[in-house]
Amino acid sequence: RFSQRVREVAGRLLAAEAALRRLERLSPHGARARVTVEWLRIHEDSSNRTYLVDSRLVSLQGSGWKAFDVTEAVNFWRQLGRSGQPLLLQVSVQRAHLGPRASGAHTLLRFASQPGGHGEPQLELHTLDLGAYGAQGDCDPEAPAAEGARCCRQETYVDLRGMRWAENWVLEPPGFLAYECVGACQQPPETPTFRRPFPGPRQCVASETTSLPLIVGVKEGGRPRPQVVSLPNMRVEKCSCAWDGAPVPRRLGP
């Protein structure tokens, strides 16, 4: 299912009950199969390459929905949109432990049939318009964030000069703009046919960060010496609304 702007995606696969009954006879208890989803990209010169999207072990005795996150593949595919190439996701199944029946693992795991389909894996795209559901960029410095205000990046100055532990130790910088993510995120409506694969609400989180370089004094042989240190993820560059653990769309190639 598509909306005009594909932004967030949930992929679902279902193991059919009929296959599970057969597997119980064929497979020892605890047997698992590895289900791998790859993005198959065909280049202009007709050469092709596969990119791993998601891979996980699936219990052959289990049942229920298995969510595979294909967000990255869909985002990259969208960026190639002008080429008119369809999105090709390749699903392969292998037995977790190689044995005489390893090559036949794909026959042990079956996917739910769609009406009129033939047991192919299903791909459901759940999309959100980030114009309404995303973060709004930087907060208005003139207007303090009110309760329930939309997710934004707020300036926060960390003054190292005012901290006793930093005294005579941190030589540069005297302080820095760190920023923080504040505000609320609009929650998508839940429909009876769609159960979110990510638990909990969407939250306003730092989706891109940069490092903070410092010059500190380190003692060597009883005498101090200036040294450069880079602290990762100290400054927020971008805030986004995201489910815990879900990737935030970005413009990058594989």
Add this chain to the structure above:
Amino acid sequence: LTGEQVRASLLRQLGLREAPVLDQRDVEGLVTPAHVRAQYVALLRRSHGAHSRGK
């Protein structure tokens, strides 16, 4: 982000348990060599260009 988080990250990066105590006299005459300052400026520039991605 709090000062305590900066302190903890700094200690982790330098492999220290405690922040060193440096006297004012120790750092008063301390001059940052040109190559150290150049390294600092290069990292500052790079951090403005390259973002690492969180969740």
